[in-house]
Amino acid sequence: DSGVTQTPKHLITATGQRVTLRCSPRSGDLSVYWYQQSLDQGLQFLIQYYNGEERAKGNILERFSAQQFPDLHSELNLSSLELGDSALYFCASSAPPGQGLDEQFFGPGTRLTVL
Amino acid sequence: AQTVTQSQPEMSVQEAETVTLSCTYDTSESNYYLFWYKQPPSRQMILVIRQEAYKQQNATENRFSVNFQKAAKSFSLKISDSQLGDTAMYFCAFMKQGNAGKSTFGDGTTLTVKP
Numbered sequence: 001d002s003g004v005t006q007t008p009k010h011l012i013t014a015t016g017q018r019v020t021l022r023c024s025p026r027s028g029d030l031s032v033y034w035y036q037q038s039l040d041q042g043l044q045f046l047i048q049y050y051n052g053e054e055r056a057k058g059n060i061l062e063r064f065s066a067q068q069f070p071d072l073h074s075e076l077n078l079s080s081l082e083l084g085d086s087a088l089y090f091c092a093s094s095a096p097p098g099q100g101l102d103e104q105f106f107g108p109g110t111r112l113t114v115l
Numbered sequence: 116a117q118t119v120t121q122s123q124p125e126m127s128v129q130e131a132e133t134v135t136l137s138c139t140y141d142t143s144e145s146n147y148y149l150f151w152y153k154q155p156p157s158r159q160m161i162l163v164i165r166q167e168a169y170k171q172q173n174a175t176e177n178r179f180s181v182n183f184q185k186a187a188k189s190f191s192l193k194i195s196d197s198q199l200g201d202t203a204m205y206f207c208a209f210m211k212q213g214n215a216g217k218s219t220f221g222d223g224t225t226l227t228v229k230p
Contacts, residue, residue: 042220
């Protein structure tokens with residue numbers, strides 16, 4: 001158990017809908033990262049937050065948005081869903097600089113199926 | 116930008132034998148980390164081994180070891196005494212040293228250990 005939690009585990013929805021994925025980082029971690037893994041592919045970086053502020057952005061679609069709240073949990077919002085958005089979405093967290101190994105701890109992922 | 120390449124989409128090995136998974140990367144950074152992650156059918160991302168670029172000594176974790184060639188930008192994973200539980204997808208990943216920024220992943224190698 002990495003200490004990173006993600007809810008829900010599975011999500012099935014229809015095209016055009018909007019969903020919210022939730023992530024709670026490990027205790028003490030300030031950074032949260034979101035990754036997308038399409039079928040049998042590598043993880044693609046979407047976005048990073050550090051202590052509530054957006055830190056880095058990857059190839060995140062305009063239909064997707066994220067935020068990190070004062071309690072440090074993060075939500076990834078996916079809207080106008082398309083079939084191609086079906087994927088496993090991972091959240092990861094890491095310790096503040098100088099306060100631990102430079103390493104990301106991954107949650108169990110949320111499997112999104114768009115029908 | 117960093118790139119990570121895993122040139123072997125699939126590999127197989129007999130139980131108790133040794134197998135080596137290949138990874139090459141491209142970066143202009145001097146200080147960074149390299150990781151191997153295991154993703155079993157449960158889809159959880161499990162850290163197998165990490166290597167700091169400034170260390171010349173190759174990392175070892177029990178049956179897992181790496182061959183890190185910094186000049187060649189090569190980072191292979193050797194699994195000794197392969198076990199059925201090693202069957203999984205393996206990802207090579209790169210991360211800049213510093214504030215634990217995002218990781219860049221390869222496309223993965225599916226390893227099957229045969230009895």
